[in-house]
Each structure stands twice: as structure tokens, then as C-alpha cells.
Amino acid sequence: MRFGVNYTPSGSWFHSWLDLDPQAVARDLDQVAALGVDHVRLFPLWPLLQPSRTVIRDQGLADVLTVVDLAGRAGLDVVVDAVQGHLSSFDFVPSWLESWHRRNMFSDPAVVTALEEYVRRLSAALADRPQLLGVTVGNEVNQFASAPHPDPHLTDSAEADRWLDRMITAAREGLAGNDRAVVTHAMYDAAWYDDAHPFEPRHAAGHGDLSVVHSWVFNGAARLEGPLAASSVRHAEYLLLLTAAWSAAPDRGVWLQEVGAPTNVVPDELAADFLEQTLRSAATVPGLWGMTWWCSHDVPRRYADFPEVEYGLGLYDEQGRLKPTGERFAATVAALRGVGASPPSSVGLVLDDRPGSAYRSASAPGGSFYRAWMRTAEAHGRGPQVVLRSRVDEPDHLRGRGIATLHYVEHDDRAARDLATGEGSVGPGTARPARS
Amino acid sequence: MRFGVNYTPSGSWFHSWLDLDPQAVARDLDQVAALGVDHVRLFPLWPLLQPSRTVIRDQGLADVLTVVDLAGRAGLDVVVDAVQGHLSSFDFVPSWLESWHRRNMFSDPAVVTALEEYVRRLSAALADRPQLLGVTVGNEVNQFASAPHPDPHLTDSAEADRWLDRMITAAREGLAGNDRAVVTHAMYDAAWYDDAHPFEPRHAAGHGDLSVVHSWVFNGAARLEGPLAASSVRHAEYLLLLTAAWSAAPDRGVWLQEVGAPTNVVPDELAADFLEQTLRSAATVPGLWGMTWWCSHDVPRRYADFPEVEYGLGLYDEQGRLKPTGERFAATVAALRGVGASPPSSVGLVLDDRPGSAYRSASAPGGSFYRAWMRTAEAHGRGPQVVLRSRVDEPDHLRGRGIATLHYVEHDDRAARDLATGEGSVGPGTARPARS
Numbered sequence: 001m002r003f004g005v006n007y008t009p010s011g012s013w014f015h016s017w018l019d020l021d022p023q024a025v026a027r028d029l030d031q032v033a034a035l036g037v038d039h040v041r042l043f044p045l046w047p048l049l050q051p052s053r054t055v056i057r058d059q060g061l062a063d064v065l066t067v068v069d070l071a072g073r074a075g076l077d078v079v080v081d082a083v084q085g086h087l088s089s090f091d092f093v094p095s096w097l098e099s100w101h102r103r104n105m106f107s108d109p110a111v112v113t114a115l116e117e118y119v120r121r122l123s124a125a126l127a128d129r130p131q132l133l134g135v136t137v138g139n140e141v142n143q144f145a146s147a148p149h150p151d152p153h154l155t156d157s158a159e160a161d162r163w164l165d166r167m168i169t170a171a172r173e174g175l176a177g178n179d180r181a182v183v184t185h186a187m188y189d190a191a192w193y194d195d196a197h198p199f200e201p202r203h204a205a206g207h208g209d210l211s212v213v214h215s216w217v218f219n220g221a222a223r224l225e226g227p228l229a230a231s232s233v234r235h236a237e238y239l240l241l242l243t244a245a246w247s248a249a250p251d252r253g254v255w256l257q258e259v260g261a262p263t264n265v266v267p268d269e270l271a272a273d274f275l276e277q278t279l280r281s282a283a284t285v286p287g288l289w290g291m292t293w294w295c296s297h298d299v300p301r302r303y304a305d306f307p308e309v310e311y312g313l314g315l316y317d318e319q320g321r322l323k324p325t326g327e328r329f330a331a332t333v334a335a336l337r338g339v340g341a342s343p344p345s346s347v348g349l350v351l352d353d354r355p356g357s358a359y360r361s362a363s364a365p366g367g368s369f370y371r372a373w374m375r376t377a378e379a380h381g382r383g384p385q386v387v388l389r390s391r392v393d394e395p396d397h398l399r400g401r402g403i404a405t406l407h408y409v410e411h412d413d414r415a416a417r418d419l420a421t422g423e424g425s426v427g428p429g430t431a432r433p434a435r436s
Numbered sequence: 437m438r439f440g441v442n443y444t445p446s447g448s449w450f451h452s453w454l455d456l457d458p459q460a461v462a463r464d465l466d467q468v469a470a471l472g473v474d475h476v477r478l479f480p481l482w483p484l485l486q487p488s489r490t491v492i493r494d495q496g497l498a499d500v501l502t503v504v505d506l507a508g509r510a511g512l513d514v515v516v517d518a519v520q521g522h523l524s525s526f527d528f529v530p531s532w533l534e535s536w537h538r539r540n541m542f543s544d545p546a547v548v549t550a551l552e553e554y555v556r557r558l559s560a561a562l563a564d565r566p567q568l569l570g571v572t573v574g575n576e577v578n579q580f581a582s583a584p585h586p587d588p589h590l591t592d593s594a595e596a597d598r599w600l601d602r603m604i605t606a607a608r609e610g611l612a613g614n615d616r617a618v619v620t621h622a623m624y625d626a627a628w629y630d631d632a633h634p635f636e637p638r639h640a641a642g643h644g645d646l647s648v649v650h651s652w653v654f655n656g657a658a659r660l661e662g663p664l665a666a667s668s669v670r671h672a673e674y675l676l677l678l679t680a681a682w683s684a685a686p687d688r689g690v691w692l693q694e695v696g697a698p699t700n701v702v703p704d705e706l707a708a709d710f711l712e713q714t715l716r717s718a719a720t721v722p723g724l725w726g727m728t729w730w731c732s733h734d735v736p737r738r739y740a741d742f743p744e745v746e747y748g749l750g751l752y753d754e755q756g757r758l759k760p761t762g763e764r765f766a767a768t769v770a771a772l773r774g775v776g777a778s779p780p781s782s783v784g785l786v787l788d789d790r791p792g793s794a795y796r797s798a799s800a801p802g803g804s805f806y807r808a809w810m811r812t813a814e815a816h817g818r819g820p821q822v823v824l825r826s827r828v829d830e831p832d833h834l835r836g837r838g839i840a841t842l843h844y845v846e847h848d849d850r851a852a853r854d855l856a857t858g859e860g861s862v863g864p865g866t867a868r869p870a871r872s
Contacts, residue, residue: 015487019495051451054740059455091534095526096741099584110740148535150586304490304546305532 001283001341002133002290003333004039004079005032006258007071008313010297010320014087017045020063022070029074031316032296035330036337039077039133041257041292042067043084046138047094049122053114061125072131079292080126081186082119082171083138086149088299088310093150105144106154106163116170123174127181134182135175136257137167140214142187142199154198164207182209182289186257189219192242193364201360205246210289213239214258215278218309220365222265231365231374232266233277237383238373240285242363245351245386250400253289256282260294261325264309272328279332284382286344293329347380348387348403349373352411357389362411372409437719437777438569438726439769440475440515441468442694443507444749446733446756450523453481456499458506465510467752468732471766472773475513475569477693477728478503479520482574483530485558489550497561508567515693515728516562517622518555518607519574522585524735524746529586541580542590542599552606559610563617570618571611572693573603576650578623578635590634600643618645618725622693625655628678629800637796641682646725649675650694651714654745656801658701667801667810668702669713673819674809676721678799681787681822686836689725692718696730697761700745708764715768720818722780729765783816784823784839785809788847793825798847808845 009016010028032040042064049060064080071078084092096114097103103111123135145154154160164185171183185208191199204211215236222232240254259278261271275293282291298314299306315326351369353359362369377383384407391397392406445452446464468476478500485496500516507514520528532550533539539547559571581590590596600621607619621644626633628640640647651672658668676690695714697707711729718727734750735742751762787805789795798805813819820843827833828842 012491015491015493018484018487018493048454051454052739052741054738055448055451057451057454089536090531091536092531093534095528098527098529099586100525100527100743101741102584148538150535302490303488305488305537307536 001288001336002039002077002292003037003337004041004077004290004292005035005037005315006292006295007032007040007042008295008297008299010316010318011300013299013303014043014045014084015303017048017060017063020066022066025067026070026074027320028297029071029076031320031322033074033076035315035326036333037076039079039290039292040071040296041136042071042078042080043087043139044080044082044122045092046083046085046118047092050094050114050118053094053096053110056118056121061122064122065125065129068126068129068131072129077131077133078129079134079136079182080122080132081136081139082122083115083141085138086140086143089305089307091143091149097150102150102152104152104154105141107156107159112163112166116166119167119170120174123171124176125174127175127178132178132181134184134209135171136183136212137164137171137185137208140186140188142191142197145198146190146196157198157200160199160203161207164203168208184208184210184212184255184257186212186214188214189216189239192239193219193360193367195358195360197360201243202246204243205252206248210253210255211243211247212255212257213243215239215256215282216258216260216262217365218262218265222262224366227266227270227274228277230378231370233274234281234374234377234383235365236278237281237285238370238377240282240288241383242351242373242386244285244287244401245388250397251287253287254285255289256291258292258294260313262309263312264307268312268324272324275325275328276332279329279336281383283336283339284342286341288341342382344402345380345382345384346402346404347376347384348398348401348406349376349384350387350389350392350406350408352389352409354389358411362409368411369409372407376407437724437772438475438513438728439473439773440477440513440726440728441471441473441751442728442731443468443476443478444731444733444735446752446754447736449735449739450479450481450520451739453484453496453499456502458502461503462506462510463756464733465507465512467756467758469510469512471751471762472769473512473729475515475726475728476507476732477515477517477572478507479517479523479575480558481528482519482521482554483528486530486550486554489530489532489546492554492557497558500558501561501565504562504565504567508565513567513569514565515570515572516558516568517572517575518558519551519577521574522576522579525741525743527579527585533586538586538588540588540590541577543592543595548599548602552602555603556606556610559607560612561610563611563614568614568617570620570645571607572619572648573600573607573621573644576622576624578627578633581634582626582632593634593636596635596639597643600639604644620644620646620648620691620693622648622650624650625652625675628675629655629796629803631794631796633796637679638682640679641688642684646689646691647679647683648691648693649679651675651692651718652694652696652698653801654698654701658698660802663702663706663710664713666814667806669710670717670810670813670819671801672714672718673721674806674813676718676724677819678787678809678822680721680723680837681824686833687723689723690721691725692727694728694730696749698745699748700743704748704760708760711761711764712768715765715772717819719772719775720778722777724777778818780838781816781818781820782838782840783812783820784834784837784842785812785820786823786825786828786842786844788825788845790825794847798845804847805845808843812843
């Protein structure tokens with residue numbers, strides 16, 4: 001299993017791409033390597049690399065390679081996200097999608113072709129680097145499917161499939177000859193929890209080499225029963241197991257690509273415990289490919305307008321000092337290294353995904369399915385697997401996943417809807433604080 | 437009188453700020469200097485200089501100074517626009533005004549304070565350069581007052597005054613000690629022609645050291661009677677004289693900061709004649725401070741998505757060859773140099789600006805006042821001055837401007853409204869092709 005960190009450059013955050021300072025990057029990456037991790041996730045800024053729909057800057061690609069090679073020198077592998085896109089509440093959208101040039105990012109033919117070309121060119125630039133672990137289409141690109149991001153938005157779930165197919169294919173084309181690197185895409189959790197969102201859990205499980213999950217307990221999970229309750233520290237484990245329900249193959253890998261300890265819902269003094277319990281429970285998930293913590297370095301305070309929570313997510317503080325969460329992270333990673341995968345739970349909790357079922361609000365923190373899963377996990381001492389109602393009659397599917405017992409859950413989501421009105425919560429159609 | 441060129445860098449247009457190449461800039465500026473002009477107008481990209489509301493990049497400022505100094509070496513003075521903002525149909529808006537951070541650019545207190553700081557810092561960086569002619573708040577920032585630009589938009593004309601006051605003051609503070617440089621702001625012509633636009637002609641005449649005009653005949657003027665008719669080649673002259681009607685002092689300077697030969701309405705074979713006739717008629721305007729042609733270099737074809745007209749506005753083509761308009765421009769500038777200012781026309785055409793008057797649609801190409809002005813100009817062989825109806829009873833005002841005769845115009849703007857439905861035309865509330 002891989003352990004990594006999402007690399008948020010010290011000093012000037014991702015704006016550092018405008019003034020790339022290899023020495024500063026090398027210092028940061030040495031700090032990351034000192035945590036005992038094996039990889040970093042990197043985030044180019046899309047408008048800087050593709051300032052015109054038809055122009056990709058050679059120097060922009062070269063800058064990414066500079067950081068990739070510095071990571072290699074620090075002993076770190078890299079995964080690189082292409083379309084940023086969205087980072088920590090900020091959108092970076094090129095001028096050729098704004099105002100007079102407003103077009104749908106997911107369906108306009110010229111835009112999709114340009115995105116393919118960008119993903120392909122970036123992947124091709126990276127392809128020969130031995131430290132390349134993988135390419136992700138972009139960070140939570142599904143953010144752009146709905147408000148408050150620039151419209152026009154996406155409403156068609158099949159369009160999302162077509163878009164993902166083309167992006168994944170473009171990355172593979174760019175990586176041609178490199179059979180080791182994984183190609184993935186990443187979504188924020190509206191895909192799992194918001195009944196109206198055009199990206200769906202099946203998109204996580206159905207595109208790319210791994211199913212990618214970002215776990216953020218400010219979505220309501222940490223407020224349900226407190227930051228160290230099961231419903232909070234098991235949220236990452238839950239989301240990974242929930243996602244696996246849509247996998248075609250029982251052995252498809254899952255990647256906890258983002259998980260962090262958000263101090264708006266997890267007080268500083270509990271953050272290290274939250275971190276350790278979260279990583280330990282997630283580590284039990286069968287087929288877990290890796291866990292990548294958000295993030296390496298605190299956002300400097302002189303950069304305004306971030307949601308307050310973003311300033312405190314780093315394992316290193318603004319002065320470059322290792323924080324208590326950083327110490328606990330390093331210790332937890334060391335403890336979890338070499339621990340083999342657990343056998344899967346033989347209990348399958350059945351999620352009613354039949355047409356018309358509001359299965360996503362039921363799955364959301366506070367929803368009936370969410371609560372049932374947490375109750376079962378506490379009763380059994382580990383998280384149950386999740387089985388779709390539409391697949392309970394497939395014996396091979398259940399056998400392949402080692403599921404011997406099915407528990408059915410009846411949806412009743414007044415609770416979820418009530419929760420959705422609370423601060424920092426997420427619910428069907430509810431706006432929520434943005435995350436990377 | 438000053439003659440200049442709006443500098444559009446060859447090779448990679450304003451995206452060249454991402455990969456500043458001093459040698460390429462020096463080559464470009466030598467070409468500009470060879471036209472016989474005395475100044476260039478420069479356009480930093482705002483999001484590159486102020487990537488965070490509270491951070492202005494030192495290197496961004498240094499890059500601007502590099503170009504300023506290369507201009508000085510080429511024998512050119514410079515005027516620098518701060519807030520771009522909008523250029524040739526493209527918006528460059530920093531991420532701290534997008535999506536989750538969506539705020540009004542003109543009235544949000546934190547945003548206005550940040551803009552002040554940016555204008556002040558940029559002006560301060562430029563202040564000691566002997567080649568600095570002036571600072572403009574930004575290129576057609578009034579574009580952002582209405583659709584299709586990112587909202588929220590501006591609806592309050594008094595708010596526009598407050599915003600302009602603060603930006604002009606910030607520039608002056610930055611320039612402190614430099615008494616030579618002029619401080620200006622620039623608007624596109626919705627301020628003069630669109631009854632619903634919150635920026636108004638009085639904002640051109642009432643803020644900054646000069647009244648700035650951008651003349652673009654694709655607003656309907658060139659289609660009225662053809663590209664070489666008076667209603668087209670006198671458009672710049674008209675807009676300058678129209679603007680002067682709002683000046684408090686009779687001797688306030690006016691600057692034709694942008695004028696070009698748009699090939700969507702002026703065919704290539706007529707462009708040089710259009711250019712010469714436009715400059716010659718504008719040169720007769722009393723108090724004309726300067727004329728600055730748009731633009732130096734054609735937009736390279738490999739940069740997609742520009743309106744077709746934008747690819748052909750340069751005096752040099754994509755291969756760096758002087759175009760026929762470039763030759764004619766140089767010859768016209770040489771011919772006009774040293775020609776003294778004309779005495780003002782003694783005829784004042786009265787524009788009914790009383791409350792409730794749709795004076796802006798009447799002023800727009802095809803509007804009743806526009807047509808009356810053109811008829812008068814043709815009858816007298818020169819453009820009449822414009823007097824506001826609200827000021828006809830001020831003898832000192834008329835005497836100060838040398839106006840002896842008043843002609844009254846009755847508004848009847850069915851014609852203007854009909855014109856507004858035509859392709860490429862402008863009219864009240866009509867969207868129109870964007871321009872720099």
C-alpha cells in the first residue's frame with residue numbers, strides 16, 4: 001500500500017507556478033519525504049499551461065517536469081493531476097471559457113478536444129519518468145458540473161461518461177509505452193451524496209484504473225456524533241467501501257486520494273487522534289491502493305480569502321515546523337507499513353439503488369443508509385461491505401467479494417434532510433464549503 | 437500631439453507575460469518605433485500580477501518594468517494600463533473573484549481596496565521612469581459592469597463615480613512625485629451609446645486628467661453608409677467632440693486611446709484609406725492630447741477563439757511584415773506631426789440630456805443625434821461641437837468653448853433601434869462583438 005501527501009507548496013501555494021523556485025520546492029519535498037511517505041500528488045494550474053484553447057506552453061510542461069524531477073531526487077514518486085480547475089475553493093478557468101467564450105467544459109466539442117489535447121500532452125511529457133505513479137484527469141473536476149462554478153453546467157450523466165472516457169483515453173495515449181502508471185479521475189463527494197449531481201458513484205468505479213475517493217468530514221460526518229465518533233473517523237472507510245459497490249470486478253483497487261483533518265469540525269487538540277483513527281480504519285479496506293493525506297504545508301496567512309479551514313490542513317505549518325498532526329501522520333504511516341490487506345467483511349449492507357430511489361441522500365452523512373452502515377460497523381468492529389440492491393441476485397458477484405450475509409436497509413431520510421440545513425453540512429442540492 | 441500604438445506582442449499575444457522574452461519584445465518595439473510614433477500603450481495581465489487579493493507579485497511588476505525599459509531603449513514613451521481585465525474578447529479575472537469568491541468588482545469593499553492597492557503599487561513601480569507618459573486604470577473596465585462578463589454587475593452610476601475616484605486617487609498616490617504622468621481611465625462605447633449602461637459619458641469627462649475615447653466602427657458606424665462614408669471615418673472625431681460636451685473646463689484634453697480599422701466592416705482594400713481619413717478628421721479636434729492606434733501586431737493564427745476581426749488589426753502581420761495600413765499609418769503620422777491644433781468649430785449641436793431623455797441611444801450610430809451631427813459636419817466641412825441641453829443657458833460655458841451658434845436636434849430613434857437589430861451593430865442594451 002502506498003502512503004503519500006498532497007503537495008501544497010509552502011510560501012506561495014499553487015501560485016508558486018508563476019515564480020517557480022526549485023530550491024524552495026526541493027526543501028518542501030525533503031520535508032515531505034521525512035514523513036516516511038512514498039509519493040506526492042502534484043497540481044499544475046490549467047490556465048497557465050493552456051492559456052489558449054490551441055496553445056500548450058512548453059515552459060509550463062517543463063516546469064511540471066522540474067517539480068517531478070525534484071520529487072524523484074527526494075525519493076518520492078509522483079501522481080500528477082491535469083485539470084486544475086478547482087483547488088481549495090478557488091477556480092482556475094482559462095479565459096477561453098469565460099464571458100464571450102462561455103462554453104460547456106464537458107460537452108462543447110472544441111473544449112473537450114482541447115482538454116483531451118492538454119491531458120495527452122501533459123501525460124506524454126511525464127511518461128518517461130520512472131517516478132511517475134500515475135495521472136489523474138483533474139482535481140474534483142465534477143465541481144464544474146454545478147453551481148457556484150461558471151456555467152453552463154452539466155446535467156446529463158451519460159455526457160459525464162463520454163467526457164471521462166475521452167479524458168482517460170487521452171491520458172493513456174499520452175502515457176503510451178508506460179504500463180506502470182495508473183490513470184484515474186477524481187470527484188468531490190456530491191457524486192455520492194447529492195441526488196441531483198450528474199456525476200455518480202458509478203463514475204468513480206467505472207472509469208480509470210482505480211476508484212478514487214476524497215474524504216472530507218466537514219460534509220456533515222464530523223458533526224453527527226462528534227469528531228472522534230465512528231461516524232466521523234470511519235467516513236473515509238465508508239466512502240471507499242461504498243464506492244466498491246459499483247465496481248465491475250471484485251478486485252478493483254480503491255485510492256483514498258484525499259483525506260484531511262479539517263479544523264472547522266475537528267478541533268486542533270483532537271486532530272492527531274482523528275488522523276490516526278481515520279487512517280487505521282481506512283487501511284482495513286480490501287483492495288486499498290494507497291492513502292494520500294491533504295496536505296503537506298499550511299496555506300500562508302498572507303494569502304487571503306481561503307475558507308478558514310484551509311489555512312490549517314498542512315502537516316507542516318507556515319514556518320515549516322512539523323505540526324502534531326505531522327508527527328502522528330509519520331508515526332501512523334510507519335505503523336501501517338507492511339500490514340497486509342485485511343480479508344473483506346462477509347457482511348453486505350444492501351443499498352437500494354433501484355430507479356427512483358434517492359440512494360445518494362440515503363448514503364450521505366446522516367442519511368438512513370449512512371447511519372445503518374455506521375451501526376453495523378460498530379456492532380461488528382469493522383465496516384461492512386456495500387451491495388447494490390440491483391445486484392443482490394448475482395451469486396458470482398457476492399461470492400467474488402466474499403459476501404455471505406446481506407442486511408437490508410430501509411431508506412428514511414428526514415434525518416439527512418434536517419442535517420442538510422446545518423452549518424457546514426452537505427445534503428441533497430445543498431451548497432457546502434468548497435474543498436480542494 | 438502624441439502618436440502611438442497599442443502594443444500587442446507578436447508571437448504569443450499578451451500570454452507572452454507568462455514567458456517574457458526581452459529580445460522578442462525589443463524586436464517588436466523597434467518595429468513600432470520605426471512607424472514614427474512616440475509612445476506605446478502596455479497591458480499587464482491583472483491575475484498574473486495579483487494572483488491573490490492580498491498578494492502582488494514583485495516579479496510581475498519587474499516584468500512590466502522590463503518592457504517599459506525596453507520601450508525607453510527603443511525611443512518610446514509608455515502608458516500602462518493596470519486592470520486587464522478585458523482584452524480583445526477575453527476576460528482575465530483572478531480566481532479570488534470567481535465562483536465561491538464571486539464579488540462585485542466595483543462595490544465590494546475588500547475587492548475595491550485590493551484594486552486600489554494594485555493600481556497604487558503598479559503606479560509606484562513605474563513612477564521614476566522618465567519615459568512614463570501615464571497610467572490608465574484599466575482597459576475598458578466598464579465591460580465588467582454588465583453581461584456577458586462575470587456578475588454581479590454594476591447598476592449604480594454613482595457607484596461608478598466612487599470607484600473611479602478611488603482608482604484615480606490610488607494611481608496618483610503611486611505616482612507621487614511624478615507630476616508629468618497623466619492618470620486616466622478608459623471605457624468602451626456602451627458608456628456613450630447604451631441608455632442602460634451604469635458608466636456614462638460624464639465619467640469619461642469627469643475623472644482623471646484627460647477624457648479617453650475608444651473608437652470602434654464595428655459598433656454600427658461603418659455599416660450606416662459604408663466604411664469610407666463620413667458616418668464611419670468621422671466616428672472617432674464625433675466621439676471625441678461628444679465627450680467634450682461633458683467637460684467642466686473648456687480646455688480639458690481628450691485622448692483617442694484606441695482606434696483601429698476592423699476588417700469585419702472595413703474591407704482590406706479600404707483599410708488604409710479608412711485609417712488616414714479617420715486620423716485626419718480626429719486630428720482636427722481641439723485639445724486632442726494624442727492618438728494611439730490599435731494595434732502593433734496581428735494576433736497569431738495559432739491562438740484560437742478570437743473574433744475574426746482581431747487577427748487583422750495589426751500594423752505588422754504575423755510574419756512581422758509591415759502591412760499596407762502600417763505604411764499608411766506611418767505616412768499619416770509623419771504628415772500630421774507638427775500640424776497645430778485647429779480652432780474649434782463655432783457651431784454647437786445641442787444634445788438633449790434632460791432627465792428622461794434617451795440621449796445615449798440618440799447619440800449611437802444611426803441615432804437621431806448621430807445623424808444630425810454627421811449632416812452638420814458634412815455641410816460645414818468639419819465636425820460641430822456638442823453642447824448639452826442642460827448647459828445652453830451658461831454663456832460662459834459657450835464662450836469658453838468658442839461656440840457662437842446652437843443647432844437643436846430632436847430625438848427620433850426608431851432608426852437607431854432598427855439598426856440595433858443588424859449584425860455587428862450596437863444599440864441600447866444590445867450585446868455586440870467585444871473589443872479590447
